[in-house]
Amino acid sequence: MRPDPHLLTGAAALDALPDDESAELAAHLAECETCAAELAGFVETAALLGAVTADTPPARLRESVLAAARATPQLPPATGRVADAGAHRAPEPADRAADGAPAPATGADVVPLRRPWYRRPQALLAAAVAAVVLAAGTAVVVVTSAPDRDVATCVSTAADARVVAPSVGTGGEVVASGQCNQATVTVAGLPPLPGGKVYQLWYLRGQEPVSMGVLATSATGSLQPVTAPLAAGTTAFAVTVEPTGGSAAPTTSPVWVVPL
Amino acid sequence: MTSPGPHSRGHSAVPNASPSPxxxxxxxxxxxxxxxxxxxxxxxxxxxxxxxxxxxxxxxxxxxxxxxxxxxxxxxxxxxxxxxxxxxxxxxxxxxxxxxxxxxxxxxxxxxxxxxDRDLRVAQSSTERDVDSVVEAVEASFERRAVQRCLGSLTELQRESVTLAYYSGYSYREVAELLSAPLPTIKTRLRDGLIRLRDCLGVAT
Structure with a gap:
């Protein structure tokens, strides 16, 4: 019943499209070069509208920004297919923090889904799973193992190491270091699972979950920490309950999330 | 607004980049x-x-x-x-x-x-203020004047829609509600408005 999605380019350029229609337009743009070009021109046009509201900020802001930048690590360039899809399209809150919001397999300049997978209601997970299946060719499964001592040491002693507590779940932490380009993920506070179920760890590249493997349980029943390369564009780590052996894509909502 | 313009700078040693190349x-x-x-x-x-x-x-x-x-x-x-x-x-x-x-x-x-929920009445009254200040607050910047002029070239309904979406940050559905217009109308207006603005501002496509 939808009318021509082409007509959505105007609203999209003004960052005025709701989630569902952003997705609809994204799908359409992949097939319509003219529409993608039109949207790009509209986005440039919208940027000029900002000139009208220009206003001088308080002088203190400059020093504050520069000082904060000095204390903030920069992201490495996107490599391969992980382009900054959020850039010229109205990016998503999570992408903004995030980066490298993955372009769906069909094209680069599409509108990302509005909400990241790990905050999405259950009903929408099917869409996330579908998106992952498209990208499955590039998914990297990191074999879960005890932390490599050297990299774990690097992470734990790095000057830029950040310790981040979960936003979903109550135990454990992620220690991430841009210098080491590694993160150590320690998951705790989750109940033991019945037979046939396992905890599977994911990192989110933009909004796309990428498996880091099934979490191993130590003799004492705790989940073993995982140290892994910090992939460009990682926005969060998440844990879901999956059938034994793990899943190619999450099939349940995360029970544990650490946003970066 | 008292801004000296988008390219003004008071701090940097970097020479002004505009309007000269x-x-x-x-x-x-x-x-x-x-x-x-x-x-x-x-x-x-x-x-x-x-x-x-x-x-x-x-x-x-x-x-x-x-x-x-x-x-x-x-x-x-x-x-x-x-x-x-x-x-x-x-x-x-x-x-x-x-x-x-x-x-x-x-x-x-x-x-x-x-x-x-947003108080639509407050928003409604701010609509006029937005449109007025955007169209009338002509300032020194050439670019600013160009944008003002081009906004002025839109139909009133296009301008209202674009202004509410961009400067007030409303979704197009909210714009439709504020302006009591059907959704497809607002969608079309936003697009037509941007086409006109794009052409008026000479944005390359």
Whole structure:
């Protein structure tokens, strides 16, 4: 019943499209070069509208920004297919923090889904799973193992190491270091699972979950920490309950999330 | 608004890049590239180039100077963090920065107001103020004047729709509700309005 999605380019350029229609337009743009070009021109046009509201900020802001930048690590360039899809399209809150919001397999300049997978209601997970299946060719499964001592040491002693507590779940932490380009993920506070179920760890590249493997349980029943390369564009780590052996894509909502 | 214009800067040693052609290494795209490799001076120049626009748009959308300052700080940190992800092949540095700014500002408004629905009457009265100030507050900047002129070339309904969506950060469905117009009408108006603005402003496509 939808009318021509082409007509959505105007609203999209003004960052005025709701989630569902952003997705609809994204799908359409992949097939319509003219529409993608039109949207790009509209986005440039919208940027000029900002000139009208220009206003001088308080002088203190400059020093504050520069000082904060000095204390903030920069992201490495996107490599391969992980382009900054959020850039010229109205990016998503999570992408903004995030980066490298993955372009769906069909094209680069599409509108990302509005909400990241790990905050999405259950009903929408099917869409996330579908998106992952498209990208499955590039998914990297990191074999879960005890932390490599050297990299774990690097992470734990790095000057830029950040310790981040979960936003979903109550135990454990992620220690991430841009210098080491590694993160150590320690998951705790989750109940033991019945037979046939396992905890599977994911990192989110933009909004796309990428498996880091099934979490191993130590003799004492705790989940073993995982140290892994910090992939460009990682926005969060998440844990879901999956059938034994793990899943190619999450099939349940995360029970544990650490946003970066 | 008292801004001396989008290109004014009071701090940097970098020469003014506009309206004369920017010196080599001083286009915003080049400054972003240098920022990506950690050059703080380039980042400072970017700040000087874009701070009035970033702060101004944030302030227009969040309508509170201190919150706008926070949003501007967030935006510039994102620019710093993500400079390496900027791809000049996909759009200008300006649109990259303004898109970030718009999104962050709207997030701020939405998170502040998530609990309570917006008071449509207040919004309604601010509609006129928006349109009026946008169209009438002609200032020195050439670019600003061009935008004013082009906004003035839209039909009133196009201008209202574009203004509410961009400067007030409303979704097009909210715009439809505010203007008591059917959704397809607003969609079309936004698009037609942007086509007219694009052509009027001479944006290459």
């Amino acid at each position: 920017p010196a080599a290494g001083q286009t915003p795209e080049e400054l972003l590239r240098r920022t990506a490799v950690g050059e703080e001076a380039a980042f400072a120049s970017l700040y000087d180039l874009f701070s009035t626009r970033v702060f101004g748009l944030a302030k227009r959308i969040v309508r509170d100077p201190s919150q706008a300052e926070e949003v501007a700080q967030e935006v510039f940190l994102e620019i710093w963090r993500r400079a390496s992800r900027f791809d000049a092949g996909r759009g200008s540095a300006l649109s990259w920065v303004m898109t970030l700014t718009h999104g962050r500002s709207v997030d701020r408004v939405r998170s502040a107001q998530a609990a309570a």
